[in-house]
Amino acid sequence: MRAEMLxxxxxxxxxxxxxxxxxxxxxxxxxxxxxxxVGMMFLFLILVISWDVIVGYTGQVNLGHTVFxxxxxxxxxxxxxxxxxxxxxxFLAGMPQAPIPVSILAGGIVAGFFxxxxxxxxxxxxxxxxxxxxxxxxxxxxxxVFVFSDIFGGEEGFSIGLERSLxxxxxLRYYYAFVIFLISFVIIYFIVNSRIGLRFRAVRDDEDLAxxxxxxxxxxxxxxxxxxxxFAGIGGAAxxxxxxxxxxxxxxxxxxxxxxxxxxxxxxxxxxxxxxxxIVIYLMKSxxxxxxxxxxxxxxxxxxxxxxxxxxxxxxxxxxxxxxxxVREMLRERAExxxxxxx
Amino acid sequence: xxxxxxxxxxxxxxxxxxxxxxxxxxxxxxxxxxILNFAHGIFFILAAYLGIVLAKSGVNPYLATxxxxxxxxxxxxAIYTGLLARIKEHxxxxxxxxxxxxxxxxxxxxxxxxxxxxxxxxxxxxxxxIGKTPITYKRILAFVVAVVVLALLExxxxxxxxxxMIMASSQNYEGAxxxxxxxxxxxxxxxxxxxxxxxxxxxxxxxVFAASPAASLKALIFAFAIVILGxxxxxxxSIVAAFIIGYIITITNQFLGAQWAEFAALLVxxxxxxxKPTGLFGVEE
Numbered sequence: 279m280r281a282e283m284l285x286x287x288x289x290x291x292x293x294x295x296x297x298x299x300x301x302x303x304x305x306x307x308x309x310x311x312x313x314x315x316v317g318m319m320f321l322f323l324i325l326v327i328s329w330d331v332i333v334g335y336t337g338q339v340n341l342g343h344t345v346f347x348x349x350x351x352x353x354x355x356x357x358x359x360x361x362x363x364x365x366x367x368x369f370l371a372g373m374p375q376a377p378i379p380v381s382i383l384a385g386g387i388v389a390g391f392f393x394x395x396x397x398x399x400x401x402x403x404x405x406x407x408x409x410x411x412x413x414x415x416x417x418x419x420x421x422x423v424f425v426f427s428d429i430f431g432g433e434e435g436f437s438i439g440l441e442r443s444l445x446x447x448x449x450l451r452y453y454y455a456f457v458i459f460l461i462s463f464v465i466i467y468f469i470v471n472s473r474i475g476l477r478f479r480a481v482r483d484d485e486d487l488a489x490x491x492x493x494x495x496x497x498x499x500x501x502x503x504x505x506x507x508x509f510a511g512i513g514g515a516a517x518x519x520x521x522x523x524x525x526x527x528x529x530x531x532x533x534x535x536x537x538x539x540x541x542x543x544x545x546x547x548x549x550x551x552x553x554x555x556x557i558v559i560y561l562m563k564s565x566x567x568x569x570x571x572x573x574x575x576x577x578x579x580x581x582x583x584x585x586x587x588x589x590x591x592x593x594x595x596x597x598x599x600x601x602x603x604x605v606r607e608m609l610r611e612r613a614e615x616x617x618x619x620x621x
Numbered sequence: 622x623x624x625x626x627x628x629x630x631x632x633x634x635x636x637x638x639x640x641x642x643x644x645x646x647x648x649x650x651x652x653x654x655x656i657l658n659f660a661h662g663i664f665f666i667l668a669a670y671l672g673i674v675l676a677k678s679g680v681n682p683y684l685a686t687x688x689x690x691x692x693x694x695x696x697x698x699a700i701y702t703g704l705l706a707r708i709k710e711h712x713x714x715x716x717x718x719x720x721x722x723x724x725x726x727x728x729x730x731x732x733x734x735x736x737x738x739x740x741x742x743x744x745x746x747x748x749x750x751i752g753k754t755p756i757t758y759k760r761i762l763a764f765v766v767a768v769v770v771l772a773l774l775e776x777x778x779x780x781x782x783x784x785x786m787i788m789a790s791s792q793n794y795e796g797a798x799x800x801x802x803x804x805x806x807x808x809x810x811x812x813x814x815x816x817x818x819x820x821x822x823x824x825x826x827x828x829v830f831a832a833s834p835a836a837s838l839k840a841l842i843f844a845f846a847i848v849i850l851g852x853x854x855x856x857x858x859s860i861v862a863a864f865i866i867g868y869i870i871t872i873t874n875q876f877l878g879a880q881w882a883e884f885a886a887l888l889v890x891x892x893x894x895x896x897k898p899t900g901l902f903g904v905e906e
Contacts, residue, residue, distance in 0.1 A: 407898070414842050
């Protein structure tokens, strides 16, 4: 049993090292435009794995993850360009420009606190209220961008200026994004594999049982939601500093669906699954789908979003436990068939 | 002043009636099959677009309306038997898959028809004046149809055998199975009814206002607010709550402007969840 565990740990370690080496070396042989894209992918991965904490590990379906992404993003952006408050919330307009790490952290903290508030209201109730409320939030926040367009910039959003980006150089920016991702991943990894993570899973698998053995179900649900929202905010704020612009697309539903699709394809509640799902989906959307689209006849009402939604429906119905999980199961079955003596 | 009062009373009743149809359909399928159907809004908007297309291609508007309402019923049954029935046990996936269906349909509608609103062919024309307030017959028609359909729904559920079977399945799934009710068939019938109610709501709504792809998500938000206010799974609660929400929306539109309607809906939801989470007629789960 112990040897078995060591073996899987060893495998994970090798995989992890390969992952690190490949992506650390990537800028050396990728063209600059692709380097930019892969760097963006890391920040997207933060959104995916943080969503997995509340949905995959704790079993609460959060349909409004982008609200926290957007909150983090707008917080960071407004801390860089406080002059946008002029004429509406004047006392904030005089705010000094914050250093970049501070504004990224602030993005996470604001998102985390908002998660706490929504969590306290909805997660103490059993049933579907959490999903219903989180489903509405992105639409309300999207509206707010247009209603208060003096501050938030409406449809076009606004730019924070190149000098406030993570780094002027694309390759350096890539490494910053990589590091932010790694830090987030490691923290989330340790949380979900700690005693706290164990309680999250207990809540997900059997709420009543968890309660009866003394787990404060509501408190752990809220804790999980706050952690998830915090990292969504970090991801959103980092995205702003990565691409220099902010816009309502960070609140919007296509991004939400991209996150859901990545996590569902990878298999909820596995962390690695959503990670690989995120890589596959992001690269597929950015490269393969773009080149595929011109080959679709004009008269068909299909664009890249339609294809992604269709894939999500198909995966959700055919492999609800995720394709990654499916593959792993098949491999395990084959391994067991080959060596029946091992337990 | 009196004009504004008359307008709010009349318009609120019309809007309330329409949302009552949509929300009672949403509530029905949730109460019976425990399906939280995020795709409910597409039945609302598909019926409207199909009716518009048929009527434009020369079909009699009344016939076009009938066809499109029956079509969304059939479409809902296809979605249920083809997709949802397979994953019904997997609550998380039901939510995700129905949301994906909703967005898929909305996206296709945007590609075909564009984001801007188009109006439904008039089923009736003319204007009634109460004092200085003009009230189109379309609005009156919408209100009358909504009330008649809701009354028929009430009769169907309480007086017919199938309706009683639906009630039985919603109250106790296993009990219904035990007394020999074909629960799967009941789910299919309920899904059909639920979509038809949304479809009627969609036709009436786009008569008065306009059809746009975004209206399907709007319908969904208001349906959420209504079922939370009325209590999840209670049809009577949904109807009462629909009129309350209808008036709240109308008053918001009148005094603040239409862009605040979603904020108002969210505020109502938050307030209910904080002060009376079970809603007006809900039961503790």
